Amino acid sequence: MRLRAAVIGLGVGEAHIAGYRAHAGCEVVAVSDVDPVRLEEVGARHPGLRLEPDPGALLDDPGIDVVSIASYDDAHFAQVSRALRNGKHVFVEKPLCLDPGEARQLHELRAAHPRLRMSSNLPLRLSPRFLAVRDALAADRLGRIYYAEADYEYGRLWKLTEGWRGRLPYYSVVLGGAVHVVDLLLWLTGERVVRVTAHGNRIATEGTRFRYDDFVIAVLECASGTILKVTANFACVQPHFHALKLFGTEGTFVNGREAGTLWLGRDDDPRAETIDAPYPGVLKGDLIASFVEAILTGGDAVVTEDDVFATMDVLFAIEHAVRSGTPVELPFTAQ
Structure with a gap:
């Protein structure tokens, strides 16, 4: 069986084309973007693909088996839902969706279609340096982890104030940025978060068109007693x-x-070892081959459906803790 794939959204989504082509069991047959200029430019770089201005036409096409959704964040929920209802496997850019209610609906929809596979683009799991760290943890070289911190330091503030993120009705630096480091910590440590406290501010974007927090800090308490700290620092x-x-x-x-x-x-007794494996050392489409293999063999992708929902649960708890100013217990979305 050779899967037929389509890619919706051709910013980062263009990198997905190479990801599908890296697996012999899949071919990319179509791409879509709401920007006709970008659609034509990508089509010129990748001849032979169907160029579709309407993403719905690909989501409804029974000849497409798997779809990448790399559109703007506020389109993800509707497009993922439509793809699953139409029997398609889904690889979605982060975030999966924008609120807990949407996450609950997608969890139910995925459960109703158990043969369909779904994953999200969290490529830090393939970074050679972080894989080396995971090996060190598996070998118990660090002992028991009692505290860990990960900071998503964006360094691209103009993308909030001038780019599409600032034009959306809502953009979250937690859902769009901290997602990477939350997933990284959960993957490395295997911890289960039970309580979240978080705060945010928007000092750096004051006076711009961006209306939401550009910095968020969260403390995650785990069932084991381990404490994790994450920031989304745009x-x-x-x-x-x-x-x-x-x-x-x-x-x-x-x-x-x-x-x-x-x-x-x-x-x-200072003793240190250098871990000079490449960082990040991974391309934005590199997770897709694992996803295709999971579809074809029934095994697990590097990022599983459970991984996606577990990370989103923590993110939504952080969002709620920032807005409410009070600690939030998990599970939050009650999936």
């Missing part, structure tokens, strides 16, 4: 970076721009 004056620190009883990992450091001794 306001930072620096290049884009995923800061990560893991503190264990036997060691500490710190991600740096050039290399990571694994500390295995305290101040009285």
Whole structure:
């Protein structure tokens, strides 16, 4: 069986084309974008594809087996829902959707179509450096993790104030940015979050058209007693970076721009190892081959359906904690 794939949204979505083509069991047959100029430009770079200005035509086409949804965030829910109802496997850019009610509906819809596979684009799981860290954790080299922090340092404030994010009715730096580091921490540690406290501000975008928080910080309490801290820092004056620190009883990992450091001794006996595996070292379509393989074999993709919903549950709890000013218990979306 050779899957026939379509890609909707040709910003980051153009990278999905290479992701599907990396698996011999899949071919890309069509692409769609609401911008006719972009659609024609991508078509010129990838000859032979059907160019469809109406994404609904691809979502309804019975000849398409799998669809990538890389449209603007506020279109994801309707397009994912329509794809699942029409019997299509779905690979969706983050975030899956924009509110807990939508997440509950998608969870129910996916449960009603158990043969369909769904995944989301969280490529830090394929970063060679973070894979090396996961191996170190599996080998118990850090001991028991008691605290970890991950910061999504965007360094591209203009994308809020001048780009499409600032034009949407609602854009969340938590759903659109912190999603990466929340998923990274859950994947690395295997922890289950039970309580969230969070705060945000919009000092850096004050006086611009962007109307929502550009910085959010959250503390995540886990069932094991471990504490995690995450930030969505779109306001930072620096290049884009995923800061990560893991503190264990036997060691500490710190991600740096050039290399990571694994500390295995305290101040009285400082011992360190350099982890110089590439970071990020992964392309935006690299998860798709795993997703296609999961469809064809029935195995698990690198990012499973359960992973997607678990991460979204934490994100929505963070959003609610910021708005309410009070701690939020999980599970939040009650899936």
